[in-house]
Amino acid sequence: QKEVEQDPGPLSVPEGAIVSLNCTYSNSAFQYFMWYRQYSRKGPELLMYTYSSGNKEDGRFTAQVDKSSKYISLFIRDSQPSDSATYLCATIMDTGRRALTFGSGTRLQVQP
Amino acid sequence: DAEITQSPRHKITETGRQVTLACHQTWNHNNMFWYRQDLGHGLRLIHYSYGVQDTNKGEVSDGYSVSRSNTEDLPLTLESAASSQTSVYFCASSKDGNTIYFGEGSWLTVV
Numbered sequence: 248q249k250e251v252e253q254d255p256g257p258l259s260v261p262e263g264a265i266v267s268l269n270c271t272y273s274n275s276a277f278q279y280f281m282w283y284r285q286y287s288r289k290g291p292e293l294l295m296y297t298y299s300s301g302n303k304e305d306g307r308f309t310a311q312v313d314k315s316s317k318y319i320s321l322f323i324r325d326s327q328p329s330d331s332a333t334y335l336c337a338t339i340m341d342t343g344r345r346a347l348t349f350g351s352g353t354r355l356q357v358q359p
Numbered sequence: 360d361a362e363i364t365q366s367p368r369h370k371i372t373e374t375g376r377q378v379t380l381a382c383h384q385t386w387n388h389n390n391m392f393w394y395r396q397d398l399g400h401g402l403r404l405i406h407y408s409y410g411v412q413d414t415n416k417g418e419v420s421d422g423y424s425v426s427r428s429n430t431e432d433l434p435l436t437l438e439s440a441a442s443s444q445t446s447v448y449f450c451a452s453s454k455d456g457n458t459i460y461f462g463e464g465s466w467l468t469v470v
Contacts, residue, residue, distance in 0.1 A: 253401070255399070279457050281457075288464070289463060289464070290449055290451075290461035290462050290463050290464050291402070291449070291461050292461070293458060293459070293460070296457065296458065335401060335402065337402075339457060346392055346404050346407045346417065347392075347402075347404075347459055348404075349394075349401045349402040349403075350401055351399060351400060351401035352401050
C-alpha cells in the first residue's frame with residue numbers, strides 16, 4: 248500500500264466550477280501537508296502548505312486536512328483554464344526523514 | 360534571483376553507460392533531494408542529503424548514487440544505465456525541510 252493515495256484523474260470541469268481534489272494517507276506520523284501544482288514539462292511548484300488539521304485559504308484555493316480520517320483536500324473556487332495542471336499532494340513527518348512523500352497526482356482540465 | 364538548475368535537460372544514453380545529472384542551487388539550502396517521476400507512480404525519492412558529506416537512500420535508490428562535496432551541488436549518478444531508468448528526474452532543495460523547491464527536470468532516455 249502506498250503511503251499517500253491520490254486519484255489520478257483526469258478530472259475535467261467547466262470554467263467557473265468548484266474543484267475538489269483529495270488524498271488519503273496511511274502514516275499518522277505525517278504532520279505537514281502540501282499541495283503542489285505541476286504544469287506539463289515543468290517542475291512542481293508549491294501551492295499550499297498546512298500543519299496538522301484544519302483549513303487554510305489563499306485566494307481561490309483552500310487546503311483542508313482531517314488527521315482523524317487521514318484525509319487531505321484542495322478546493323479551487325471559480326476554476327480557470329490556467330488551473331489546468333497536475334496537482335500533487337505531499338506530506339512530511341515532523342521528525343526523522345525530512346523528505347516529502349507524494350501522491351501520484353491528479354490531472355485537472357478546466358474547459359473554457 | 361536564487362534558483363535551482365538541472366543539467367542536462369534532455370539526454371539519450373545507451374544501456375550500461377554511466378550517466379551523471381547535475382543539480383545546482385544558489386539558495387544555500389542544506390537539504391537537497393532527487394526524485395524521479397513516472398506515470399502512475401508520481402514522484403519517488405531516490406536520494407537525499409541534509410548537508411555536506413551527508414547522503415541517504417530513498418525508496419528507489421538501487422542503481423543510483425549521489426555525493427555532496429559542497430552546499431550548492433548534488434549530482435546524481437546512474438552507475439550502469441538501464442531501460443527501467445528512463446524517466447524524468449527532479450532535483451529539489453529546502454532550507455527547513457518543509458518548503459521544498461524543485462528544478463525544471465531532466466528527461467533521460469536509456470536505449
